[in-house]
Amino acid sequence: MATSPQQRTGDPQGSGHMVVCGDDGLALRLAAELREVYRQRVVLVAPSGGRGEETERAALLSQAARILRRSGATVPGDTPPPPHDVPSSSPSEATLLRAGVDRAAALALLYEDDEVNLRAALAARRLSPGLRLVVRMYNRKLGQHLEELLDQAALLTAPGTDRAVLEASTTVLSDADTAAPALAATAVAGSSKVVQADGVLLRAAERTPPGRGEVPDPGLCTLALLSSTTTDPAGVEGSEASGALGPLLLPDDRAVAGSTGRGSVVLETVRYAGPSLSPRRLARRGAPLRELFSRRLRGALAGIVASVLILTLTTTLLTDADPVHAAYVTLLDLFSINDPAIDAPVTHQVLQLLTGLVGLALLPLLVAGALEALGTFRAAGALRRPPRGLSGHVVLLGLGKIGTRVLTRLRDLDIPVVCVEEDPDARGIPLARSLGIPVVLGDVTEDGVLEAAKIHRAHALLALTSSDTTNLEGTLSARTVKPDLRVALRLYDDDFATAVHRTLRTAHPDALTRSRSVSHLAAPAFAGAMMGRQVLGAIPVERKVLLFAALLVAGHPQFEGRTVADAFRPGAWRVLALDTASPGARRPDLASSHQEGDEPQLLWDLHPGYVLRSQDRVVIAATRRGLAELRGRHAAGAR
Structure with a gap:
C-alpha cells in the first residue's frame, strides 16, 4: 500500500x-x-x-x-x-x-x-x-x-x-510464559538475569578472584573478566582511569590465565542443588498397584491363597482326585456352592468343613479390600499434604496464571515444591493434583498456613499471587519464621517493588530478596523477540552487554569450515553450543519454552576441534559489535 x-x-x-x-x-x-x-x-x-x-x-x-x-x-x-x-x-x-x-x-x-x-x-x-x-x-x-x-x-x-x-x-x-523462567531461576540461584535456550536456563555467575592454590570453577565458559577496580573499595566499577583495567568481554584462555586479582563472569546452567527426591515423590500421577491394599490386607490375602493351595493338595492326596478336579471341588466348597458331602467319606467331609471356614474368612477380607482400594483411589485424586521431613523445598504462593507457569518450570528442574492457594478452583490446582505436588489450601495471611507448608525448612519463597499486599504480607510472615529465607515476590508497580526491595534488604541484610513486576521480567523476552528469533537474550556485564543468539553457519565465513576453536574471536563472539537436530526437525525459536515430550537438541560440551559445517546451527555469545558484524550490520556505536 x-x-x-x-x-x-x-x-x-x-x-x-x-x-x-x-x-x-x-x-x-x-x-x-x-x-x-x-x-x-x-x-x-x-x-x-x-x-x-x-x-x-x-x-x-x-x-x-x-x-x-x-x-x-x-x-x-x-x-x-x-x-x-x-x-x-x-x-x-x-x-x-x-x-x-x-x-x-x-x-x-x-x-x-x-x-x-x-x-x-x-x-x-x-x-x-x-x-x-x-x-x-x-x-x-x-x-x-x-x-x-x-x-x-x-x-x-x-x-x-x-x-x-x-x-x-x-x-x-504471554507475560506468564516470559516471566516464569526468571522467577524459577530466582528460586534456584537467586538471580533473574537468565537466558533460556532449548529449555535450559543459563545465568552469568560472578566469581571472585581465586586464592593461592585454588582452582576456579570455569562453568561452561568464561564470559568476561571484571574490572580491576571491582575488588578495590576505592575504585569505581567499570572505571578505566589511572590505569585501571575495564571489563574484558569474551577473553581467551591466555587472558583468563593472566588475570591475577580480577574477578570473572562464567556461564553456567541453572540447576537445583538441594536434597533430591525419589522419582515416585517427584512424579506421582496415580496410586501404584501395591498401594491399593495395606500390608496387613496383603498378608491376609496371601494366607487365604496358601490355605486354598494346601486344601487342594490334601484333597488330591486323600481322595485320589486329579489336581484340576481337586482345585475345582475346593473352590466350590470355599464359596459354599457345592452339595453337602453327606454320603462321602469322613475325610472328604472334614475337608469340606475346613474349606467352608476358609470361605467365611474370605468374605470380610474381600469387603475390606474393596473399601481400602476405594479410599486409596480417592486419596490419589485429592490434593497431597506436605510429607513429613520435607526440607530444602520451594514454597509457592498463588496458583494463578503466573504461579502455574512457574510451577511447571520448577517441576521441570526436579525441584520439590509446596503450593499455598486460597481458591480451591484456581487454575493451577488440577496441574498440582496431576503432578502430585503438595498443596495447602488457605489464606497465607492466616496463622498456621505457612507453617503447614513447612516454611521453616524451605529453601525459598515465591510470592506470586495477584495481590501486592498478600505477597508482601506472606513475605513478612515467612521472614518472621525464617529470617534468612530466600524470597522473590511479584509486585505490579516498579516503584513499589524498588521500595520493598530496599526495605527488606536493609531489615534482613543476610537474606536474598528479589521484588519484581511482571513487566520487569517479561520485557527482556519481548525485546529479544523484536530483535529476531535468533536473539535469545542479553546479560549485562558491568556497563557492557553480552548478547546470545542462534545462527546458521551457512553464509558466515567466520564459521563455515572452521573448527570451534578457530571460530572464536576474543572480544567479539564465541561458539557455545551446537544444534544436533536435523535441519527439518529444528525448532524455529530456541528461546521458547519446551513442549511436553520435547527432547533437548543443543550440545553444550562442544569439542574445540569440531569443524563447523554449512548446515549447522550454533548458539553464540557476542558483543553488540560482534553480532552486528555477523548479521552484516556495522553500527558505529556498537559495543
Whole structure:
C-alpha cells in the first residue's frame, strides 16, 4: 500500500526502527529495554492523555532507563534519542502508518485486549509483509493459530522475499510464559538475569578472584573478566582511569590465565542443588498397584491363597482326585456352592468343613479390600499434604496464571515444591493434583498456613499471587519464621517493588530478596523477540552487554569450515553450543519454552576441534559489535 508524504512525516526516526504499541507498563519498560540494551531507535504508540499523564509517562520511561543503567546494561554516549511518542488510544491503520510501521524493522503489540492485538497484527502484516511482529496474547491456543496465520500471510503477500526470514517473522508471547523462567531461576540461584535456550536456563555467575592454590570453577565458559577496580573499595566499577583495567568481554584462555586479582563472569546452567527426591515423590500421577491394599490386607490375602493351595493338595492326596478336579471341588466348597458331602467319606467331609471356614474368612477380607482400594483411589485424586521431613523445598504462593507457569518450570528442574492457594478452583490446582505436588489450601495471611507448608525448612519463597499486599504480607510472615529465607515476590508497580526491595534488604541484610513486576521480567523476552528469533537474550556485564543468539553457519565465513576453536574471536563472539537436530526437525525459536515430550537438541560440551559445517546451527555469545558484524550490520556505536 502506498503512503502519502503526510503519512510519513509523523515518524522522524527514519527506517529500521522499532515500534512499540501498548497501554500499560510493559510497553514503557520494553521501549526502555530496546533503547538502553539493544541501542535501537524506538517509536512508542500509547494512549494520549493530559499533560499530567504525559509527564507521568516520561517519568516512567526515565525510571525504567535508570533501572537498566543500575543493572549495568548501558554504555555512556552510545544511547539513541528518547522514544518518539505517537499518542493514540487504539492501533488503527492510520496510527500504524504515522508510527512508520511500513518502514520499521519490528512491531510489538502489547495491549491487554487480545482482540485489539489481533486486529492490529493483521493490519500491520498487510502494510508490511516482511515486518517482524511480536504479539502479546493471553489466549495461548489463539496465539499459536495467529502465529501460523500471519507467517502464512507473509509468504503469500511477499513471494519474492527470503522465505527463511518470513517464516520467523511472527512471535506470540504471554507475560506468564516470559516471566516464569526468571522467577524459577530466582528460586534456584537467586538471580533473574537468565537466558533460556532449548529449555535450559543459563545465568552469568560472578566469581571472585581465586586464592593461592585454588582452582576456579570455569562453568561452561568464561564470559568476561571484571574490572580491576571491582575488588578495590576505592575504585569505581567499570572505571578505566589511572590505569585501571575495564571489563574484558569474551577473553581467551591466555587472558583468563593472566588475570591475577580480577574477578570473572562464567556461564553456567541453572540447576537445583538441594536434597533430591525419589522419582515416585517427584512424579506421582496415580496410586501404584501395591498401594491399593495395606500390608496387613496383603498378608491376609496371601494366607487365604496358601490355605486354598494346601486344601487342594490334601484333597488330591486323600481322595485320589486329579489336581484340576481337586482345585475345582475346593473352590466350590470355599464359596459354599457345592452339595453337602453327606454320603462321602469322613475325610472328604472334614475337608469340606475346613474349606467352608476358609470361605467365611474370605468374605470380610474381600469387603475390606474393596473399601481400602476405594479410599486409596480417592486419596490419589485429592490434593497431597506436605510429607513429613520435607526440607530444602520451594514454597509457592498463588496458583494463578503466573504461579502455574512457574510451577511447571520448577517441576521441570526436579525441584520439590509446596503450593499455598486460597481458591480451591484456581487454575493451577488440577496441574498440582496431576503432578502430585503438595498443596495447602488457605489464606497465607492466616496463622498456621505457612507453617503447614513447612516454611521453616524451605529453601525459598515465591510470592506470586495477584495481590501486592498478600505477597508482601506472606513475605513478612515467612521472614518472621525464617529470617534468612530466600524470597522473590511479584509486585505490579516498579516503584513499589524498588521500595520493598530496599526495605527488606536493609531489615534482613543476610537474606536474598528479589521484588519484581511482571513487566520487569517479561520485557527482556519481548525485546529479544523484536530483535529476531535468533536473539535469545542479553546479560549485562558491568556497563557492557553480552548478547546470545542462534545462527546458521551457512553464509558466515567466520564459521563455515572452521573448527570451534578457530571460530572464536576474543572480544567479539564465541561458539557455545551446537544444534544436533536435523535441519527439518529444528525448532524455529530456541528461546521458547519446551513442549511436553520435547527432547533437548543443543550440545553444550562442544569439542574445540569440531569443524563447523554449512548446515549447522550454533548458539553464540557476542558483543553488540560482534553480532552486528555477523548479521552484516556495522553500527558505529556498537559495543
